[in-house]
Amino acid sequence: MIYKSLPAGNGSQNHLMDYPLECPECHNRTTPNFITYRIANDREKLYAFLSCPNPECDQTYSVLYEKRG
Helix, strand or coil: CEEEEEEECCEEEEEECCCCCCCCCCCCCCCCEEEEEEECCCCCEEEEEEECCCCCCCCEEEEEEEECC
16 A cells, blocks of 8 residues: 655645555455554554444454555
């Protein structure tokens, strides 16, 4: 997965360029709910925390994104 850091005001904003296509737990094919993210110490990776929108699953999981551009 890829993210970009784009200029915004006095700093920058991180944009996730895509989302996983299915939940790793129930394999529901839908867009996950975004919870939050954390930048790794090397500032070249970002961990996004997502959850499955399927009410029967509601699994929370993390996805590793690499910085591009």
